[in-house]
Amino acid sequence: ALGRGGSWYGLGLLVVGGVAGVIFWGGFNWALELTQKESFCISCHEMRDTPFAELKKTIHFKNPAGVTAICSDCHVPKQWIYKVIRKIKASREVYYHLTGYVDTPEKFKAHRLELAKRVWATMEGNDSRECRNCHSFKAMSAEYQKPSNYARHMKAEADGKTCIDCHKGIAHHLPKEYHDPDEG
Numbered sequence: 001a002l003g004r005g006g007s008w009y010g011l012g013l014l015v016v017g018g019v020a021g022v023i024f025w026g027g028f029n030w031a032l033e034l035t036q037k038e039s040f041c042i043s044c045h046e047m048r049d050t051p052f053a054e055l056k057k058t059i060h061f062k063n064p065a066g067v068t069a070i071c072s073d074c075h076v077p078k079q080w081i082y083k084v085i086r087k088i089k090a091s092r093e094v095y096y097h098l099t100g101y102v103d104t105p106e107k108f109k110a111h112r113l114e115l116a117k118r119v120w121a122t123m124e125g126n127d128s129r130e131c132r133n134c135h136s137f138k139a140m141s142a143e144y145q146k147p148s149n150y151a152r153h154m155k156a157e158a159d160g161k162t163c164i165d166c167h168k169g170i171a172h173h174l175p176k177e178y179h180d181p182d183e184g
Contacts, residue, residue, distance in 0.1 A: 032087060041071035044097050050108050054172045067134075074130050074171060075119070082129075113175035120164050128163035135163065 034040060042048035052071070055061050060069040077083050095101070102108040102115075123131070137157040142150045156166060168174060 032083060035087065035090075036072035036076055038070040038072075046097060046102050046108060047071070050105060051172050058171050060171050069134070069171070073133065077126075077129060078133060082126075109176075112173075113177045116168070116172070116175050116178070120168060123164035124162060131163035131167075 038052075042052045055069075055071075060074075062068070076086050097103070100107070102111050123129075137153060140150065140153050145153070152166070168178070168180075
């Protein structure tokens with residue numbers, strides 16, 4: 001018994017709520033995409049001067065095929081739910097920036113092993129999901145790899161290994177304190 005005016009009010013409220021929801025959802029996804037751009041990742045000098053400078057000297061940045069990996073290719077999942085979880089966890093990095101935790105090369109170097117272990121644990125836990133967006137055991141070709149590398153990759157697949165088990169330090173320098181347990 002709202003009467004005729006009440007139904008228009010309800011409809012108007014529904015339309016305004018729907019439009020607001022679309023704007024919020026669009027804005028949220030726009031922010032997710034914006035924070036995945038290389039320019040955002042290297043906007044703080046901590047990332048630009050150390051990890052990004054190291055990446056620029058690797059095969060992942062410059063190679064014969066002209067394919068370049070940017071920060072988010074390796075550090076942010078493509079699947080939406082995992083991406084949102086990663087963005088929430090990234091708030092720790094914003095905290096580090098705001099508090100000066102790694103704001104000098106010396107501080108970054110002092111915390112490098114701790115930071116690397118956190119990334120490695122994530123990659124081990126998700127079977128190097130972000131690596132596998134570009135690399136696949138099934139797609140590897142013996143003709144484009146040295147025979148010893150191809151054999152190692154096929155053994156790694158058979159043993160259930162993941163990319164980061166063997167490729168720590170492939171895009172960034174290994175921490176000085178790191179000791180590979182497989183090297184004795």
